[in-house]
Amino acid sequence: MFKKIMLPVDLQHVDRLEKALRVGVDLARLYGCGLCLVGVTAETPTAVAHNPEEYADKLEHFASEMAESQGLPVESVAYAAHDPAVDLDKTLLAAAEETECDAIVMASHVPGLPEHFFASHGGKIASHAHVSVFVVR
Amino acid sequence: MSDDTIMTPDGDANPIETDYTVGQDNIQPQIGPFGMDIHNPVFLVSGLTIVAFVIFATAMPEQASTMFGWLRPAVTSTFDVVFLFAGDVFVVLALLLMISPLGKVRIGGTEATPDYSYTGWFAMLFAAGMGIGLMFFGVSEPISHYSASLAEGAGSPESWAPLAGAAGVEMEARRLAMAATIFHWGLHPWAIYAIVGLSLAIFAYNKGLPLSVRSMFYPIFGERVWGWVGHVIDTLAVFATLFGLATSLGIGAQQANAGLNFLFGIPENDISMIVLILCITGVALVSVVAGLDAGVKRLSEINMVLAALLLVFVIAVGPTMLIATGFFANLVAYAEYLPALANPFGRSDTNFSQGWTSFYWAWWISWSPFVGMFIARVSRGRSVREFIFCVLLIPSMVSVLWMTAFGGSAITMVNEGFTDIAEADMPLQLFTMLSDLPLASITSFIAIVLVIVFFVTSSDSGSLVIDTITAGGKVDAPVPQRVFWATFEGLVAIVLLLGGGLTALQAASVSTGLPFAIVLLLGCFALIKGLMSEPR
Structure with a gap:
């Protein structure tokens, strides 16, 4: 059914991702496919890493730990954005194409009033991606 | 890898080891439905101080303007030596860095590649750095120096002429006026921006410290920079940026309104100005929400094209040959008068050196955290030499x-007899000059649009900078925060415009130039120290 499932991750808030990661892992097992972790960072120092290279390294580390604990092929791709608060959705959509993933599983919060003005990332991805999107709330 | 080693960025660099992580002092309050991510106490203190100042300036406009009307000349006259000396230090340091081996250091590591093309990069730094001032002082400042230099008694203590003036000698008065104007808009302001921008870029991209003004002082204050010393520096930076922007927005609205009145007869009143501020803020909001690439960069590029059009037009229909030869003649005049104009000690032309030069230097320095930080953010991948060449020369x-x-x-x-230019009000001098040239309605319209777009680009880049500083160096804080700052700027401008506190607050923001001038002199040592430890 799917060849590779993309899992956008925010390394700063891994705790909030637990549910989405589990869904991704379960789907990957069900369809016997691999996972691809995608992270977007700023070029300036962040809480997670001092520079994009360090971020990519940490993401890779996270992916290999996950591959070991889950017994699944897990790759990782890190992107650096000029203005991550705004460019995140655009970068993730481009990542889905580049990594040739045919499904996206991502976490999102429950929509509220702000979503009338600023679309949530999950919502934006679901309405623009060319592949299947599973938004986990 | 273990968590406590720092990886180098692209290629070689020499990061600073510190236990501080970006955003560790941040709080994430939920304000209404919006989640925030702000630095405590920088956000709260700067926000509250600004509100308190606005209330003071609006409730007691007379006391405020008396107090700040006294403070600004007191600061720029008493400390003129500090300002002029600091300006010279920045120019010399920037030029030395460019030609020294340190010029080989690359922002973001030895292998880093530039994020932006030359045009996009240059458009952004020019729009943020000067923009609006060139529109208003391009005609009025040379005229003002020219009249003062030519007048009888130029060079006397009462005269506002630069240096000794050139009473009655037209040719010499013109050279002096052009040299003095170029002095205020040439190497010195850009050197201030270049030093601040370069320091911030090196400490963020090479050293791995948060993109915030305090980071450039790490080599001096060490870990204490994350404590109250840093809070004070960052709060001052926010304060100078917001007041600088709000007062410019207010004064700019008055000037744009005067221009629209001159061109189209649109009434000059509070309503027109409020509508103008609302429009400028509205466009700036769209721009910050669209982000750095889709908003700020695109607007800056539009701006550069419009400015180039206007410049080419004036060169083409104005005295073309005179401008071509004048360019070189003015460069020579600038070089000739530069040592005397830049001399901080024992000046006899105190009206000029304190009233003009010292005021400008304070103004540029108070804007430097904002412009420097914005330039730093978009300059990753450039070498120090390239950076200084493009930001200074x-x-x-x-x-x-x-x-x-x-x-x-x-x-x-x-x-030639168009004395109406010199007689017009300062904000109108540009439009008066354009009206004496052919195709006045088109060019004046472009000029008005330029004025407005320059404000939008200042407002949106300023909001990004304030948001980053008040989020402890985070560039990915929630978008509603930058909407808040852009809106707040517009509101502060409107309140001050109606309450009559604009000039008082402009004086207040210029006054922040003094502490910054001293702090930035310290920053020069920090920059040299930081660069020395980088691989070339």
């Missing part, structure tokens, strides 16, 4: 060309 040359085209032509026109 090229913009200075553009200033010379701009001042020659606008100011030089205006002086020629005044001498």
